[in-house]
Amino acid sequence: MSTDIDPTDSTASGPLGRLRTRQTTRETVELVGIGIVGLLATLMLAFVGLYWLRDLPLLSTAYEQFRIAGRLLDLYLGTNIFKHPFMWQSLSTGVLIGIVAPLVGAFLVHREMALIGETLAHAAFAGVAISLLFNSFTGWDGSLLVGALIVGVIGALIVQWLADRTQTYGDVPIAIMLSGSFALGTLLISYGPGQTSFSIESLLYGSIAVVTPDGTRLMALLSVCVIGAVVFNYKQLLFITFDEQAARVAQLPVDRYNTLLVVMTAVVVVGAMQVLGVILVAAMLVVPVAAASQVAVSFRETMYLSVLFGETAVLAGFVFSIYMSLPAGGSIVMAAIGIYLIAITVSKNGVTAMSTR
Numbered sequence: 001m002s003t004d005i006d007p008t009d010s011t012a013s014g015p016l017g018r019l020r021t022r023q024t025t026r027e028t029v030e031l032v033g034i035g036i037v038g039l040l041a042t043l044m045l046a047f048v049g050l051y052w053l054r055d056l057p058l059l060s061t062a063y064e065q066f067r068i069a070g071r072l073l074d075l076y077l078g079t080n081i082f083k084h085p086f087m088w089q090s091l092s093t094g095v096l097i098g099i100v101a102p103l104v105g106a107f108l109v110h111r112e113m114a115l116i117g118e119t120l121a122h123a124a125f126a127g128v129a130i131s132l133l134f135n136s137f138t139g140w141d142g143s144l145l146v147g148a149l150i151v152g153v154i155g156a157l158i159v160q161w162l163a164d165r166t167q168t169y170g171d172v173p174i175a176i177m178l179s180g181s182f183a184l185g186t187l188l189i190s191y192g193p194g195q196t197s198f199s200i201e202s203l204l205y206g207s208i209a210v211v212t213p214d215g216t217r218l219m220a221l222l223s224v225c226v227i228g229a230v231v232f233n234y235k236q237l238l239f240i241t242f243d244e245q246a247a248r249v250a251q252l253p254v255d256r257y258n259t260l261l262v263v264m265t266a267v268v269v270v271g272a273m274q275v276l277g278v279i280l281v282a283a284m285l286v287v288p289v290a291a292a293s294q295v296a297v298s299f300r301e302t303m304y305l306s307v308l309f310g311e312t313a314v315l316a317g318f319v320f321s322i323y324m325s326l327p328a329g330g331s332i333v334m335a336a337i338g339i340y341l342i343a344i345t346v347s348k349n350g351v352t353a354m355s356t357r
Contacts, residue, residue, distance in 0.1 A: 030301065033308045040311070041099055041223075044092035048220045051085060051213065081322060089216040090208040090275065091318065094332070096223040097272045097284060098314035102292075102306035103230055104264050105285035107241050109293070110302075117282035119174050120155050120266045122182040125278045127151025127270075128203060129188035143214045145270060149222075152266035155181065160259045182278075206277030206329025208321070219271040226264050237261065238299060276329040283333040284310060291340040294347040309339050 047066060054063040070082035081087050108114055131147025134140065158177065202210045230237070236257050240247045247254050265285070272281045292305035317332030324331075 027301075030304045030308070034304055037099065037307060037311050040095055044088075044095045045220055045224075047088050048092055048216055051089070052217055086211070087208070089213060090211045090328070093211050093216050093219045093271070094275050094314045094318055094328070095311065096219050097268075097275060098311035099307055100223045100226045100268050101272055101284035102288040102310040103303065104226065104261070104268050105289045106292075106299070106303045106306055107237055107261055108265065109286055109289040110241050110299070114282070114286045115174055115178070116159060116262060117265055117269060117285040119159060119178040119181070120152055120262070120269045121273060121278050121281045122178050122185070123155030124148040124152040124266070124270045124273055125203070126155075126181040126185040126188070129185040133188050133191065143212070143218070145215050145218055145274070148273070149218070149267070149270045152270045153263055156262040156266035157259065160255075160262050202277070203273070204277050204279050205327050206273070206275050206280060208275065208318075208328050211274045215271075215274050219274070222267045222271045226267055229260065229264055233257065233260065242299075276332060277327075280329045280333050283336060284313075287333065287336040287340050288313060291336070291343040294340075294343040309336070309343075313339055 050059055050063040050066055053059045067083065067085075070084075070088065073082045074080055105114075105117070108116060125148070127148035127150060128144045130151060131144045134147065135144075155177070159174065162174065162177070236247075236252060237260075239250075239252060240254050240257050244254055268285070269281050272284060276284060288306040288310035289302065291309050292302045296302040296305050313336035314332055316335040317328060320326065320335065321328040321331035
């Protein structure tokens with residue numbers, strides 16, 4: 001009797017069966033990881049809501065219980081972090097960044113639009129400068145992020161206009177806008193009464209200390225909007241990402257979805273610049289996705305892994321920055337790059353093996 005094993009045997013003992021078992025186990029682990037990230041994000045959103053509405057009678061008790069849980073966590077870990085609301089604000093913002101930045105970045109990277117994130121970050125910087133100038137002349141004490149969001153979205157629309165005019169996301173016009181918006185921001189910050197005393201270091205490099213309650217609430221709102229937009233427009237965004245010409249032939253409103261993508265990028269950039277800073281914010285749009293692309297075999301798996309890698313980088317970066325008293329932005333980005341290097345080392349498939357599932 002022959003003992004040869006049929007390589008096409010799909011039973012559990014055959015090679016194909018074992019391969020399918022490994023794939024199923026891998027998918028299960030990824031889905032469990034996404035579930036944990038979802039629970040963590042829900043917890044952070046709950047804190048943001050409780051902190052905002054803590055003066056209401058029905059929610060004040062829940063907020064105090066949250067504070068008690070933070071003190072107990074400090075006691076268990078031997079730290080002095082979680083009892084402070086501002087640390088929860090920074091952590092909430094970081095956790096949400098770890099989700100929405102790779103989520104949007106997955107589409108940008110596979111469309112070779114990674115430079116767009118850097119451009120919109122500089123446009124948002126110009127928005128902060130305009131807000132500072134407006135506040136100094138009018139005395140209005142509004143959030144600087146509102147101005148950054150407005151100018152960032154306008155910058156996104158300009159980027160899309162440039163793309164339509166040139167029929168490509170060319171490096172030259174995008175580079176001009178990138179440097180021009182940053183130059184405008186530096187000029188406006190140095191101009192006007194009281195502007196020269198403003199330190200832009202934390203804005204450029206990111207800092208836990210600059211995360212405000214208003215900024216945290218804005219990040220929470222923007223994150224929910226971005227996740228909802230991706231979920232409801234996933235198939236259309238996937239179509240134009242891998243075959244824009246076919247999408248046009250199918251009479252899909254490609255320009256509308258292109259605009260949606262760049263506007264979502266601007267929204268993510270504005271929310272993330274609080275922690276990561278203007279200079280480093282684009283890294284979270286690119287590096288986790290680049291790492292996931294090295295080991296994923298489909299676009300959907302790339303999105304799952306990029307979120308997991310992004311969240312891991314954020315949490316690891318926060319821990320390192322707190323214990324070493326270093327900027328959070330640089331710590332998070334270096335953690336993401338470390339994950340990318342590990343992914344390259346263990347990669348067997350790479351980007352070329354990816355399907356569009």
